[in-house]
Amino acid sequence: MNDDLAALSARIDRTNELLQRMLAEVAKTPSTHAIFVDAGYLYAAAGRLVAGTEDRRAFDLDAEGLIEALIDRARSVFADSRLLRVYWYDGARRRIHTAEQQSIAELPDVKVRLGNLNANNQQKGVDSLIRSDLESLARHRAISDAALLGGDEDLVSAVEAAQGYGARVHLWGIEAPEGRNQAEPLLWEVDSQRTLDLEFFKPYVTRRTAAAYEAAGTRPTREDVRFVGAQIAAKWMAARGREALVELLPGHPYLPGSVDQDLLVEAEGLLQYSLRGQADLRRALRDGFWEHLQSLY
Numbered sequence: 001m002n003d004d005l006a007a008l009s010a011r012i013d014r015t016n017e018l019l020q021r022m023l024a025e026v027a028k029t030p031s032t033h034a035i036f037v038d039a040g041y042l043y044a045a046a047g048r049l050v051a052g053t054e055d056r057r058a059f060d061l062d063a064e065g066l067i068e069a070l071i072d073r074a075r076s077v078f079a080d081s082r083l084l085r086v087y088w089y090d091g092a093r094r095r096i097h098t099a100e101q102q103s104i105a106e107l108p109d110v111k112v113r114l115g116n117l118n119a120n121n122q123q124k125g126v127d128s129l130i131r132s133d134l135e136s137l138a139r140h141r142a143i144s145d146a147a148l149l150g151g152d153e154d155l156v157s158a159v160e161a162a163q164g165y166g167a168r169v170h171l172w173g174i175e176a177p178e179g180r181n182q183a184e185p186l187l188w189e190v191d192s193q194r195t196l197d198l199e200f201f202k203p204y205v206t207r208r209t210a211a212a213y214e215a216a217g218t219r220p221t222r223e224d225v226r227f228v229g230a231q232i233a234a235k236w237m238a239a240r241g242r243e244a245l246v247e248l249l250p251g252h253p254y255l256p257g258s259v260d261q262d263l264l265v266e267a268e269g270l271l272q273y274s275l276r277g278q279a280d281l282r283r284a285l286r287d288g289f290w291e292h293l294q295s296l297y
Contacts, residue, residue: 031081031144034137035070036130038150039090045151045174045181049198050205057272059207063104066204071109074147077170077194084143085109087133089126091116093266094239131158138167147172148190151182159189172196220271222284228267229288237293245293252290263289 043061044054051059067086074083088104088111095114097105105112113133115125130150135158137143146162148155149172159169171190173182175197187193220228236259237245248259255263267285268275275281 031078032084032142033074033078033081033145033147034084034143035074035086035147036134036149037067037070037086037088038126038130038148038152038155039088040126041150041152041181042174045176046201046205048181049175049177050201051207053207057208059205062204062206063100064107066201067104067107067110069200069204070147070149073196073200077147078145081145083109084137085111087130088112089129090114091124091126093262093269094235096235096239127152127154127158130155131161134158134167134169135161135165138162138165141166143167145170149173151186153183153185156183156185156189159186163189163191168192170194174201218273219278220273220281222281225267225271225275225281225284226288226291228270229263229285229290230292231270232263232266233289233292236289237296242296245296248293252294255286255289260286 043056046061047054047056047059053059067088071083071086086109090101090112092098092101092114093116095116097112097114101112101114104110113126113129115129130148134146134148138146138161144167146167146169148159148169151173159171162169168191169189170192171182171186171194173193173195175195248255263285264275264282275285
């Protein structure tokens with residue numbers, strides 16, 4: 001009996017020793033935080049605050065400088081924590097990076113995640129990407145704190161998912177000239193709230209001059225539009241493959257309505273010019289699109 005008690009006592013001592021080692025290791029392991037930026041909210045709210053408009057074409061955003069400022073702010077808020085990375089969520093046609101999004105993706109410690117952009121320039125799928133990343137990182141204990149820069153009520157489920165795995169979610173907002181630009185249910189769910197003011201954003205948002213903004217509306221030539229049509233056709237092929245092309249060819253010179261609409265919207269984004277009511281330029285756009293596709297056969 002005494003031998004059994006001695007063996008049990010030894011096992012208990014061994015277990016306590018292992019637990020103490022584990023606790024010591026946990027204590028030495030720094031906390032980790034990540035920053036989640038809903039770029040749609042950022043552009044709209046910061047543009048309105050600094051430049052007086054939500055139209056991205058009307059102002060320039062120094063994304064690199066702003067991201068550095070967000071990292072510095074997080075460093076002061078989470079003093080005993082290390083940064084995992086910055087997640088930058090934005091929309092793009094067929095999830096193909098724009099030049100600006102590509103330059104952001106090349107920054108250190110930044111991960112760009114793209115949702116889709118519909119015909120009305122509305123982001124689709126961004127909230128679900130944020131939820132997926134927040135939940136996954138929290139579940140795997142990759143982060144202890146999340147700074148979320150956003151305002152959409154649809155983010156409530158993302159917050160709840162991360163909190164369910166023990167992560168703390170801190171909502172960062174952008175000062176609104178009047179009223180609120182964040183949904184109340186989102187404000188209720190988070191662990192803390194913080195508002196970034198006009199002085200924070202002023203160095204990174206610059207309204208374009210009238211000449212520069214008007215230049216974006218200069219009527220392009222037919223050759224410019226034809227070239228853009230060919231560019232979009234190349235992206236279309238890369239995304240859909242030759243099988244889709246085989247289905248498209250019998251309809252030449254006409255395009256299915258959905259394809260034609262996507263072509264128009266993407267071309268307007270690249271040209272920074274509206275092609276509505278411009279029949280000759282619309283024909284040039286389709287010509288460029290078809291010419292590239294037919295050159296492949």
